[in-house]
Amino acid sequence: MxxxxxxxxxxxxxxxxxxxxxxxxxxxxxxxxxxxxxxxxxxxxxxxxxxxxxxxxxxxxxxxxxxxxxxxxxxxxxxxxxxxxxxxxxxxxxxxxxxxxxxxxxxxxxxxxxxxxxxxxxxxxxxxxxxxxxxxxxxxxxxxxxxxxxxxxxxxxxxxTLVGGTLTRLAMTMLITGLILVFVMRAWLMPIRRLRQVLRGRKLDDYSALRVDVPAELRELTDTLDHLLERQDQHREALLRFIADASHQLRTPLAGLQNSSELALGSTDPERWRQALETIYQASGRTSRLAAQLLNLARLRHQVSQADLQNINLSALVRDSLMEWADRQQARGHDLGAELPEEDIWLQGEAWSLHELIGNLIDNALRYTPENTVITAGISRDAEGVSLWVEDNGPCSETDPQRWIAPFERAGLQGTEGSGLGLAIVASIAERHGAELKLSTRVPQGLRVCVQFPQGGADDQA
Amino acid sequence: MIRRKTLAGQKAGSGSGLSGCVRRALLPLLLAGLGSAAHAETLIIEGALDRDVFEPVLALFQQNNPDITLDYRDRSTLMVDTFARTAKPAPDVVISSAMPWQLALSNEGFSQRVDTEESRQWPAWAKWREELFGFTFEPIVMAYRLDLAAAMQPPSTHQDLLDLLLNHREELQDRVVTYSPLNSGIGDMLSQQDARYTPKMWDLVEAMGQVDAYEAGSSREMLEGLSSGKYWLAYNILGSYAMVWALHHPEVVVQVPNDYSLVMMRTAFVHREAQHPEAAFRFVDFLLSRQGQTVMAGETPLFSVRPDVVGPYTAQRLRDEVGDHLYPIPLNAALLALVDPLRRAAFLKRWQEAMAREE
Structure with a gap:
């Protein structure tokens, strides 16, 4: 280089x-x-x-x-x-x-x-x-x-004498071609210099297409740069939106906290204090969970490196997660189950993030379904690779559940307690593993979330 | 012999003014320059150039180079040629007036390249291959006794001479002398060169044959004959010798031909097998130097070639006096034709036939 x-x-x-x-x-x-x-x-x-x-x-x-x-x-x-x-x-x-x-x-x-x-x-x-x-x-x-x-x-x-003449002519030719070469090189490199100047003089928040007059050979480069800029622009937009949403999400519980504490302060009744404290306790719990998820999401935005990958027993991971969730209070009214193949499924992956993924999917299913819903987590293997899925038979009015992947979409249930970040985190983790996240409705009712890992797991992912 | 001494002595006296000054000024300088390199050497010079004429040049060189012992051997052109070819050890410097023979020697590889400051600047027409250098400029002239002028209109051109020989055959019988092409390298060169310029030359030779002209082996022989009254008219005589002679012999008149006058150059080269090449290079360099040429122009009748030298005997002054009908014999390969054995034999045969022809 x-x-x-x-x-x-x-x-x-x-x-x-x-x-x-x-x-x-x-x-x-x-x-x-x-x-x-x-x-x-x-x-x-x-x-x-x-x-x-x-x-x-x-x-x-x-x-x-x-x-x-x-x-x-x-x-x-x-x-x-x-x-x-x-x-x-x-x-x-x-x-x-x-x-x-x-x-x-x-x-x-x-x-x-x-x-x-x-x-x-x-x-x-x-x-x-x-x-x-x-x-x-x-x-x-x-x-x-x-x-x-x-x-x-x-x-x-x-x-x-004759050779001397030839020598002189040769030297002149060399000199002239050398000079021409220098000029030609300058002329050739001029568009690159111009491009460099344009790039250098650009403002940080300027993502518009480069308007530089370059020869056809360089057009590809500027097109790629333009494309990259465009993508970065989109990415930045998403980031800004995310930050705005996150701020908004954080503001609501914080406002609740303020209200409750204000009410409590205006009263002398210890019973009211207690109620307020309880509200504050729950709200702060939600807020800290929200903050933790935001942190996770930020963490997931870093590129995964090969060193972070390890061979993971996916079956064990699913089993452990279900056991973990089954013990929690949220799962009391639901019917949690597993559908695992007989032999263990292994794949290359990032242990903490896959654990988070499964956790998020189970949490989502528990959170957005009424009591007595049957929730099943499972792994299946076919010609296309390994699929990790979680499905339920709860009601679902959405015909295109794929859009829930965007952050702060709460399956149209804005009132529920979710942060709206669960699926976004899942999608990020799936992306890190080169996997595809698919949401689909079930017949007669219910939702199926499937993470389709490519053949060979995350082996070929960098 | 007495006259020669007088001549030499007079020259030495007359030249002391200018060159004496030069010598005084240059001597310490030259001595200082040569001091470190000085080592005793004998420089052998074979020269077809009268020693008493050349003496001032040799003397100044000796004075400038006290570390060199000069061994100057004054010989005829024929002897110089023979010695240059055969002498063991070979001479260091060879000087001769027989230009074709000198050129032939150089062509056959008997000379070596001279590369000194003076030799590089020497005019191209007066050198050959940077090996052979013409260092004098001597016109070839006619000379006659006053007796001849009393009896008839003296000749001023070649045609005049021919007419004179034809019209005054009786008076000039046995009184004409010319250079022998047989016995002298100069004589051979001069007559062949004459024949190259015009075929009427043969009419002249025949006319000289009619008056039973003598063929002399040297200029001095001709001049002595003129002074003694033996000859009235000398044709093709070295002007350098004749002009000086005439200064002290009022009975002799020198005539530079008005139609054309050949000019001969003495040539010098360093022998390929020179035992003392360094000294030889110094000598040749001196011959071509302003100092050497000044001595030639002032103290010898050899006529300096250099245009920057002032004196009674310079090529420039000769040109001014005589006009532009001087024909220097060119120092180039054409001279080799004159020594071609077949050509020379044919020429001598024709010469002898022409000389012997009866009407």
């Missing part, structure tokens, strides 16, 4: 330029040498032709007035050391200014075509050129081998 786009782009550019530049240089050197050879071989050729032209046969033996121009051409403007050798048909020397190292193979080749060769001579390298000339004479027409040679300093100098 820490890798810089600029740096990696620059690195790639360097690698490409290095490889390409290396190749170009090798090619440039070869072609420069070729060009230099071509240019100066031309001068060798001109010199040999010039000398050949000067050969005459006045009286049966070759005569030659060595043309000064030929030697000057041969020397080139680099003032090479120059050598020549003219050999007759019988191998006899006509004239020369040195003994050139001409191999037999070259002597054979020259009969077919003019030859060029590089030879070593007196510790320096020479470029050698030879041609065979058949000159027309009145008495003889013998072929003459004309050999010319010069040192190669000029070729090297010329090649170096």
């Amino acid at each position: 820490a890798q810089s786009l600029k740096r990696s782009l620059a690195l790639w550019w360097c690698v490409i330029m290095f490889c390409l530049g290396g190749l170009l240089l090798i090619e440039a050197w070869a072609s420069a040498k070729r060009s230099a050879d071509q240019a100066l071989d031309g001068q060798l050729e001109a010199a040999s032709l010039d000398i050949a032209e000067a050969i005459q046969w006045p009286d049966g033996s070759p005569m030659l007035e060595m043309p000064a121009s030929a030697l000057q051409i041969l020397a080139t403007r680099w003032q090479e050391r120059v050598f020549y050798q003219l050999i007759g048909s019988q191998g006899e020397l006509i004239t020369s200014n040195t003994q050139l190292p001409i191999s037999t193979r070259l002597h054979q080749q020259i009969r077919l075509a003019p030859v060029f060769a590089n030879v070593e001579f007196q510790g320096s390298s020479l470029r050698l050129h030879g041609r065979q000339v058949t000159s027309a004479g009145w008495e003889t027409q013998e072929p003459v081998e004309v050999w010319v040679a010069h040192t190669t300093e000029g070729r090297e100098a010329l090649a170096q």
